[in-house]
Amino acid sequence: MSVVKLADMKVGASGVVEALAGHGNIQHRLVDMGVVKGTHITVVKVAPLGDPVEIKVKGTELALRKNEAAMISVAVEGGRQ
Amino acid sequence: MDNAATIKIALAGNPNCGKTTIFNNITGAKQHVGNYPGVTVEKKEGRCTYENNSLLFVDLPGTYSLTARSLDEVVARNVIINEKPDIIVNVLDASNLERNLYLAAQIVELGRPVVIGLNMMDIAERMGAKIDLEKLGKKLGATVVPLVGSKNVGTTELLRAVMEVAKKGEVIENAEVDYGPELEPAIRSLSDMIQKNGSIQYPVRWLAVKLLENDPDVLNKVRVIEGTEPIVAMAQTLRDSLKNKVDLEFCFAEYRHRFAVDAYNASIVRTGSNDTLSDKIDRVLTHRILGIPIFLGLMWLMFTSVIDLGAYPQDWLDQGFGMLGDYLGSVITNDQLRSLIVDGVIGGVGAVLSFVPLIIILYFFISLIEDTGYMARAAFLIDRIMRACGLHGKSFIPMILGFGCNVPGIMAARTLDNEKDRMVTILACPFMSCGARLPVYTLFIAAFFGATGYGGTVLTAIYILGILVSIGVAIVLRKTAFKGETEPFVMELPPYHIPTIKGVLMHMWERTVLYLKKAGTIILGASILVWFLTAYPMDVEYSQDFDAARDQVTETMEMEQAAILQSYGVQSLEDDAALNTMYESMITTADADAEAADAEEQDVSDVAQAQALEEKPEYPAGFADLQASNPTLYAQALPLFDAKVKADDATAALDDQQNSEKLSQSYAARLGHFVEPVIAPLGFDWKIGVGLVACTAAKEVMVSTLATIYSVEADDTHEASLVTYLANDNSFNPAVALSLMIFSLLYMPCVASLAVIKRETNSWKWMFFSMGLGVVLAYVFAFAVYHLALLAGLGA
Numbered sequence: 010m011s012v013v014k015l016a017d018m019k020v021g022a023s024g025v026v027e028a029l030a031g032h033g034n035i036q037h038r039l040v041d042m043g044v045v046k047g048t049h050i051t052v053v054k055v056a057p058l059g060d061p062v063e064i065k066v067k068g069t070e071l072a073l074r075k076n077e078a079a080m081i082s083v084a085v086e087g088g089r090q
Numbered sequence: 091m092d093n094a095a096t097i098k099i100a101l102a103g104n105p106n107c108g109k110t111t112i113f114n115n116i117t118g119a120k121q122h123v124g125n126y127p128g129v130t131v132e133k134k135e136g137r138c139t140y141e142n143n144s145l146l147f148v149d150l151p152g153t154y155s156l157t158a159r160s161l162d163e164v165v166a167r168n169v170i171i172n173e174k175p176d177i178i179v180n181v182l183d184a185s186n187l188e189r190n191l192y193l194a195a196q197i198v199e200l201g202r203p204v205v206i207g208l209n210m211m212d213i214a215e216r217m218g219a220k221i222d223l224e225k226l227g228k229k230l231g232a233t234v235v236p237l238v239g240s241k242n243v244g245t246t247e248l249l250r251a252v253m254e255v256a257k258k259g260e261v262i263e264n265a266e267v268d269y270g271p272e273l274e275p276a277i278r279s280l281s282d283m284i285q286k287n288g289s290i291q292y293p294v295r296w297l298a299v300k301l302l303e304n305d306p307d308v309l310n311k312v313r314v315i316e317g318t319e320p321i322v323a324m325a326q327t328l329r330d331s332l333k334n335k336v337d338l339e340f341c342f343a344e345y346r347h348r349f350a351v352d353a354y355n356a357s358i359v360r361t362g363s364n365d366t367l368s369d370k371i372d373r374v375l376t377h378r379i380l381g382i383p384i385f386l387g388l389m390w391l392m393f394t395s396v397i398d399l400g401a402y403p404q405d406w407l408d409q410g411f412g413m414l415g416d417y418l419g420s421v422i423t424n425d426q427l428r429s430l431i432v433d434g435v436i437g438g439v440g441a442v443l444s445f446v447p448l449i450i451i452l453y454f455f456i457s458l459i460e461d462t463g464y465m466a467r468a469a470f471l472i473d474r475i476m477r478a479c480g481l482h483g484k485s486f487i488p489m490i491l492g493f494g495c496n497v498p499g500i501m502a503a504r505t506l507d508n509e510k511d512r513m514v515t516i517l518a519c520p521f522m523s524c525g526a527r528l529p530v531y532t533l534f535i536a537a538f539f540g541a542t543g544y545g546g547t548v549l550t551a552i553y554i555l556g557i558l559v560s561i562g563v564a565i566v567l568r569k570t571a572f573k574g575e576t577e578p579f580v581m582e583l584p585p586y587h588i589p590t591i592k593g594v595l596m597h598m599w600e601r602t603v604l605y606l607k608k609a610g611t612i613i614l615g616a617s618i619l620v621w622f623l624t625a626y627p628m629d630v631e632y633s634q635d636f637d638a639a640r641d642q643v644t645e646t647m648e649m650e651q652a653a654i655l656q657s658y659g660v661q662s663l664e665d666d667a668a669l670n671t672m673y674e675s676m677i678t679t680a681d682a683d684a685e686a687a688d689a690e691e692q693d694v695s696d697v698a699q700a701q702a703l704e705e706k707p708e709y710p711a712g713f714a715d716l717q718a719s720n721p722t723l724y725a726q727a728l729p730l731f732d733a734k735v736k737a738d739d740a741t742a743a744l745d746d747q748q749n750s751e752k753l754s755q756s757y758a759a760r761l762g763h764f765v766e767p768v769i770a771p772l773g774f775d776w777k778i779g780v781g782l783v784a785c786t787a788a789k790e791v792m793v794s795t796l797a798t799i800y801s802v803e804a805d806d807t808h809e810a811s812l813v814t815y816l817a818n819d820n821s822f823n824p825a826v827a828l829s830l831m832i833f834s835l836l837y838m839p840c841v842a843s844l845a846v847i848k849r850e851t852n853s854w855k856w857m858f859f860s861m862g863l864g865v866v867l868a869y870v871f872a873f874a875v876y877h878l879a880l881l882a883g884l885g886a
Contacts, residue, residue, distance in 0.1 A: 029340070034159055038578040040343045041155035043189050048347075057381045058474040063583060067188045070583040072470045074477070077580060 013085055015050065015064070016078035023051035024085035031080040039081070043067040050083060096144045097256050100170055102197055103181035104190050105152035105507070106463070106584035108209040111239035112181055113149045114596055116249070123600055125852050131165045140249040143256075148175065154189075156196040158307035161509055167307075170200050171292060177255055179248070181207040184214035184221060184236075185585065187358070191350035194230060198264040201293030203255045204232040207248050211236045213585070219361055226357035231265035240590050266295070267349045269342065272335050276302060276328045283321055290315060301325035302332070303342050368463075368585040376467050385471050388464075389490055392455045396448055397494035397525060403447035411440035429625050438617030441788060442610040445497050445842055449605050450598055452491065452498040456505060457597040459487075461589030465505060466581055473579065479561045480568035481518075482511040482579070489515070489560065492522030496843040497609075499524075500850055501601065510572040514564050516850055517860055520839040521560040521867075523553050526789040530834045532695075533793050534827040537816040540696025548828070556835050559867060604849070612845035620787040620841075623758040624780075624795070630755040636748040640741055647737035654729045663730075668720075672727040675716055677734070683710035700813040749798050758783045759799075772833065772872045773826035782833070788840050823886055825879035833872040838864035 012027050026048045029036050043066050044050065053063040053070060060075045103109040113121075117136025126133045134149040150169055151162035158164050170178060180197045182190040187208075198204055206227065214221065227234040233251045237244035269277060280298040284290055290297065290312065300308040302325060312318050332338055375384060415432045422428040459465045469483030476483050484506050492499035499519045506512040531552055535545045655662065663670045717724040753759060762779030769779055777799050785792040797812050800819070816822050838861040839847065848857040879885065 032339075035578040035580065036339075037157060037159050037343075038154075038580045040340060041157070041159075041192065042580060042582070043192065043347065045340065045344050045347050054376065056376070056470050056474065057378050058471075060474045061470060061579060063376075063470065068186050069189045070585075072466065072473075072579070072581045072583055074473070074579045077578060 010084055010086065012082050014079050015052070015081040015083050016062070016075045018052045018083065018085065020052050020054055022085060023049065024083040025049055027082040027084045029080060030082065035077055035080065039073075039077070042071055043069065044071075044081060050081075096146050097177070097252070098146045098148070098173070098175045099177045099179055099252060100148045100150055100173075100175040100202075101179050101181065102150045102166060102170075102193070103152060103207075103209075104154055104183065104186075104193055106582060107152070107181050107183040107186075107190060108237075108239040109152055109181045110149065111590060111593055112179075112207060112209060112237060112245070112248075113147060114593060115239060115242045115245045116145075117147055119596075121596075121600070123604060126165050131161055138249070140253060143253060145249070145252070147179075148173075154193060156193070156200075157303075158305050162507075164307055167200075170197075170202060175202060177203050177205060177252055179205045179207055179252065180232075181209050181237075183210050184208045185210045185217055185219065187214070187219075187221065188350060188354040191353050192347060194353075195267050195346040195349045198230055198232065199267060199293070199296045199299065201262055201264065201296055203258070203260075203262060204230070204264055205248070205251050205255055206230060206232050206234040207237050207244075208234055209237045209239050211243075212238045212241070217366060220359040222357045222359050226353060229265060229353035229356050231263045240587070265349075267346055269299070269345045272332060273302070273341065273345070276332060280321070280325060280328060283324055287317060287321060289317060298325075299342065302328060302338075304329065304338070366585065371586050372467070372583075375464065376470060381471050385468055388459075388468075389487070392452075392459075392487075393490060393494060395455065396451045396491065396498060400448040400451050404444050407440065407443050407447070411436055411443075426628055429628070430621075433625060434618045434621040437621060438614040441617045441842065442606070442613045445495070445605070446602060448495055448498050449501065449602050452502065453598040453601045454594065456487075456502060457594040458589060460505060461587060461593055461597075463584045463586045466583045469581065470583065477579075480565045481515060482506055482508065482577075485511060485515040485564075488519050489522060492519040492524060492560075494525055496520045496522065496524050496839055497846050500843060500846045501605070503850060508577045510568075510577055513851060513856065514567045514572055516847055517567060517856065517863070518560045518564040520843055520847075520860060520864065521556050521563060521836060523556040523835055524789070526840065527834055529790045530785075530792045531831050533796075533812065534816070534831050536695050536700065537697060537813045537822070538824040538827040541698065545695060548831075552831055552835055555832065555871070559836060559871070563863070563867075605846070608849040609842065609845035612848060613842050616841035616845070617787050620758075620784060623761065624753060624756050624784055626757055627755070630752050632748060632751050636744055639744050643737050643740045643744070647733050650733040651730050654733070658726060668723055669726055672716065672720065672723045673730050676713065676727060676731045679712035679716065680710050680731075680735075683712060697813060697817045700811070700817075746798075750800065753780065753795075753799050756780075771876075772869070773823075773829045773876045774833075775821050777821075778830060782837065785834070786838065786841060788842070789834060792834060824884040825876055828879050828884070829872040829876035832875050833868045836864055836868035836871055838862075838868075 013024075018024070026044055026046055028046065029039060029044065048066055051065040053065050055062050056072075061072045062075065062078055063070055063072050064078075065071075101109055101113055113134065113136060117138050120138065121134060121136040124133045124135075125131065131151055136147045136149070138145050138147070148169060150166040153160070153163045153166050156163055156167045158167075169175070178197055178200070180194050182194060194206065208221065208223065208226070223234045223236060233255060235244055235248045235251045237248060268274070277295065277298045280301060281294050284294050284297055292308075292312075297308065297312070301312065301322070309322070313322060329338060375381060377384075415436045418436070419428055419432045422431060459468065465484065465487075468486065471483070472486045473483030476485050479485075481489075485503070487505065488499045488502040490499075491502050496519055499522065500516050503512050503515040503519065506515060531549055535548055539545045539548050651663075658666075658669075660666045660669065663673065713724075758780045759776065761783050762776040765779045765782075766774075766776040769782075774782075777796070780799055781792045781795045784795040793812070796816075800812070800815055816827075838844070844857050844861065847860050848854060851857065
């Protein structure tokens, strides 16, 4: 178990949301979309230009920008990121 | 419940849950689209009759939540709280149930009777999911009706369930969200206090939760109610004491999620996790290498379809209105009335309708792109580039459409969910150089840069300037008028769907009607105003009596022809049938030739070419055949024909001169003179001022106005003589041409664009802002470029 930023996770990696940093609208939007502590999350793909990233959460595919992904701390299995 | 009373139903649900399809299935064409007062959020209402009951459906904006974080959410929530619909129908996407239940948790809290429409059952089944409807209903305290919106399955059952709940009246069986051991006591004591107050109309428990959550919108509304100070104070005290135990910012949301997860786990019999067709399509369309080329290809297809395909019906409409105008022009004898009807009204209606084909085709594509789910992918692909301009990935489509025509570009900004992104996109779009501005550029480039070989460079530079100004405007607006907290990009990538034909058609129809109703009237009014400015006053003092001069020309011709006939020993043409036939054939041949030349577009790229085009051969090609058929008669008829041509040319010259004199004394010209001191630093004289006044109706009008005022026969496809004229006119030079082209590019949007801006922003303020911004930027850039060009020696 190690905690990493969602923005640093590789495509295909998954884990459980540990914490949400930052504040305000972005955070609340993420919460509304189901990104809350304890939710399982998977990185599906990265856009061709390197940003945004696509994640899967609660059966939904979400696109978010890297700077938004950097606010999400995820606990991933073992050393796999 | 009284059968005669209308039952009011609010339709709520997540974006992409198929809510609009359900709404269309229920109400059909009986819809009304408007705006909620004071905001850009659209209000859609529709009616239907079920078993003699009249039902009114309000389609709420699609939201993921009901906090006060976005305008859509506040609007949706306020409809439920203030208008107290008899029933809320919450549409849930069965294939994405867990996330959808989060909104359901907030809807049951609002204390209105709820019916759950579980949509997209077919997709859920295909994914392998199975849902126990009864258990789900029990968890939410509401009836659950399975639906397949795309196939219109379950609509009647939904209406039946709605009626059953309506008959029960005000019995609320909604489930309660459990907020846990820390929050519940606080909610209860605050609820008791609210209950005692009695004067507050809001659902009690909901209000207590919202006050503890510190919801700014609710707080403001409660504060203005008398006697609520103790309640607000108590909420604050409770918050202070809870602060140390829980994370107040998120704990409410977490418990709602728990409620959703609990309801989901209880009702789901089997989860679906099949790799769907949607996933396979997505792997191609957002491919690392192929994704962007495919996107650009689709954009190209849409652009060429809207602009190029749209040009055909636009031409037909143009011709139709032209013929109607010609016909009415020949029927109406009163000069003033004729001008009003033919040039004012028909011109204005034509201007309004000419955009309709573009809008229909545009919305065909937008519906496809949106309903299939590709729009979100397009934004995903291109967001990185658009963000650099302070815009959202979805802004790409409006901006690129702006190149063809700003009107569909501005209308396409509706696809942006975020208010600020939408406003910035709408205001930045008009600086993209639309197709109507091209005739102005080609005219001046041909006259002043064609021979230099820099024509293409100048044209490209103008387009690039438009893009740069557009980006600059977007960045500045984002940092000033529309700053504030960064808006989250966080965007759902919904599964791909096959759109329904009905949905696409209704979308196209709805947008077209809205355009005609809201923008059409403004365009018509403004077009008539511009016509009035250029056509009035009618009773101008001419330098000569043009009617008499024209009569004189005809008289001279008749005398000349009579003299020629006399030399042949013929009294009049009617006496010599053969000669008359030959003469008539000559006229017919010449007319046909002129018509053919009209139909053929003449691309004039420099002055030499323009002069060559003007030096036409003396007689049309068909005359050789006439000569061969009867050389003697031909030789006899030719002088008669020459006399007629000479007279026609003289009459046309008189017409042109009269039009020019009339325009020179019109109100538009007075405006031109009035602004001359202001525009003189840009190298413009009052005549260009007239062009600038006239081209507010449509940008391409600049060319025909200049042609009229210089009394040369020309329009945007036949500009040869105007090119030559301008090149030789002393008041023009390359510097003025550059200045004018840049001014035309940036100057205020045409009336159609302005009308659409008014409609889309729902505000006169932003429409006038757009006008002012255009004028200021045009002035600054034209001034700078003019003076730089003078320094570079282009002023001669």
